[in-house]
Amino acid sequence: MAIHTTAHTALIEALTARLGPGSVLTEAGDIGGHLVESRGLYRGEALAVVRPRDRDEVAFVVGECARAGIAVVPQGGNTGLVGGSVPYGGIVLSLDRLQTIREVDPVNATMTVEAGCILKSVHEAADRVGYFFPLSLPSEGSCRIGGNLATNAGGTAVLRYGNMRELTLGLEVVLADGRIWNGLKGLRKDNTGYDLRDLFIGSEGTLGIITAAVLKLFPKPQARGTAFIGCTSPHQALKLFERLRDGAGDQLTAFEYMTDFGLEIVLRHRPAAVRPFAGRHPSYALVELSSAQRDADLQSPLEAILGSALEEGLIEDAVIGASGAQSAALWALREELSEVQRLEGGSIKHDVAVPVSRVAEFIDAASGACEAAMPGIRVCAFGHFGDGNIHFNLSQPVGMDKSAYLAEWERFNRIVHDIVHRMNGSISAEHGIGLIKRDELPLYKDPVALDLMRSLKQTLDPRNILNPGKVIAIGAVGPAAFFTAGQP
């Protein structure tokens, strides 16, 4: 429990006076869900959870906290995977009530939405005007746009459409002193000074509180072609990727990867899952072509490219979804994989990226190193192969004690991240730094970059009140960055 001071009491009173008691929650029963990370890796504490209704209330809250020198930890759907939204003192600023879709402009192909909108509701609003918002994540039913922006979210559509950064044109942000920056422009071109937008996107709530954004919409895909392919190795999968990119161009909208171990555990734990073809293969690719043209024929190019790849021995087997239901069943094999890993015991996780040209080499090198470091460890490498982004997860050896296994987390981080670093890669491709990778970042990040980050933080948040202790440690940093609670 936090120790309340007079300053705390005065702040809570001031916030309650302006927002009303229903917007300033302090009872343990009301705020408990806001204090924990979604997987239970971290548990924090807060004076209150504050739920402003609009941008001006957000600005008021931040301004009051700035004056009192009290930390503000912003939360959207609280679905992040790096401990970035767990409070250690101060208040939780929940954006969940800022749910207005302020404007939809189909001719400009943009939508202006508030930070608390749930991603799925943005999908639906785009759909209602005949458009498509591409960001797609497992948590899309509960994650919120503000969190997607704060973490520069990725997902399965990055290959064609880019990360959240590339999907955003303008922002509205409450700064650390409570001022509001209005950068809500829906322009494809604007060279009037420094790019403030991209400074806030991906800053995990440490530089400002994003309250609204202008998002790009796209013509709705009218035709899709999906295939599941068996390969002997990630090197074969990489050759197939090149073949598809060069042959299908922009129509290639997904190229996902999984291993034989990954497919087998999906089939083991999901009775509804159907084996795509009889044989087993060391590596699998899930491929999607799509087009905004209503009558586009995607089966033919898929058949042609996969057919010649089979003939040449570049791939071992392939199945093309003959119907929407079949395609959905192929996608389900990939989507279920995130969830079923926990049914195989402890999992040590990495979210890494390397240049696409080195992704097969990375999978081989890291798998070999981990298997050598612990016989029986089961590599579950999967994810966004076409972006060079692999979720390199390691399931525990069968029969090993789970907590003994998880105690090896940092050792395997070193093994995997050292290989990533040698390949000029990233130790956090799409999840961010938060708390879980904060103290690891200096091992791999260019020291000049770290110094610039520190300078930017001090410039934009000189009192260090915005999500303090996340991303970079400045001053008093709260808890040790690495969790000790173990996994659920």
Place this chain on the structure above:
Amino acid sequence: MAIHTTAHTALIEALTARLGPGSVLTEAGDIGGHLVESRGLYRGEALAVVRPRDRDEVAFVVGECARAGIAVVPQGGNTGLVGGSVPYGGIVLSLDRLQTIREVDPVNATMTVEAGCILKSVHEAADRVGYFFPLSLPSEGSCRIGGNLATNAGGTAVLRYGNMRELTLGLEVVLADGRIWNGLKGLRKDNTGYDLRDLFIGSEGTLGIITAAVLKLFPKPQARGTAFIGCTSPHQALKLFERLRDGAGDQLTAFEYMTDFGLEIVLRHRPAAVRPFAGRHPSYALVELSSAQRDADLQSPLEAILGSALEEGLIEDAVIGASGAQSAALWALREELSEVQRLEGGSIKHDVAVPVSRVAEFIDAASGACEAAMPGIRVCAFGHFGDGNIHFNLSQPVGMDKSAYLAEWERFNRIVHDIVHRMNGSISAEHGIGLIKRDELPLYKDPVALDLMRSLKQTLDPRNILNPGKVIAIGAVGPAAFFTAGQP
């Protein structure tokens, strides 16, 4: 002529000692071309033009200037249109010798190039490995990648591929104190901290000196379809744009616009130019579909969409290029327009953007306001309609004195930019701020944004030595921002 102090002499000696006399030019005959803006709007002065050979020499030069407190004005091809690379004291740092293509990685679809590479040579290097780098500008034979990055260059391919920002994955930058930030990563996903890359891109050399970049490559378009279309108004053109975007999706790679006046002056001054069809129309669109698929049929969708638009009276006339030569002739009508305007006397220029949904309304409103403000003025609105980016240029009334006309520059800026501002647009879509719009920017930019820009400049360049007086005025700002020299 600048007054040389002991500090200046010591600096020149130190630079000469390290780089050699051939790299530190001080004779008027050697440096004259580096002191003027490409159209002659500005003429500055400099102690020397310094031509380092590599990144480490750049770092040395900037470090020495930082210690001496002497300004560094970076130059690439010196083709900018806003006076951003004109020196007012200090040294010119020419990046023209940093021309190494450090790496080409076709599998990652990236190329690592130094800042002094000419854009055209980057096109050619991409072509040699079967890829395509999309940035396309009139000055591509002489502009350099460093300048393209510093100004976040745009051009005719933004509709499909984005600005220079969207074409860049990593950067290497020499900071104001001479340190080097190595951010040369070729990753599609990297969420390890704040986005430094986009802070430097578009900062016009005022926050750091970009020495190299990792650029994205794309599958080469294998098929193209080009059409030239006559419309009764920009509103018709906008409806056509929507129709094409929704029907052709990603295949729509250009949607350019020009007026009857624009086409007529091209035909008047370019004897080789061919009228696309017999009749004249108030507005014209130049449209391109392209595809990376070798056998893609782009004529059929173009014919289908334009055919039904003609039937419905949405457009007045259209011609589809039946051969590569015919398509090139249609493109030439648009490309020549930039150049021929000067043959019609004085031209008051604006490079603006509005949401695409308001681009027709903007053209109408601004044309009406300017024609009312000066009877006989000839509106030459043209450009990247599909991005909402219009070069809203105003040719002088026939017979008017040119300098009397150009003396009205600021009055017309107010008229046009006030309309842009009301439409939540940008007064500099793709050219930047430089000197020419620096003192106008505070009239239209959110004051909080300006304040953030000032803070960032002070953080990254506390002594104000990097391209001082450009983009934002801090401390002693050199010349008045608005030129007085008149046009060539």
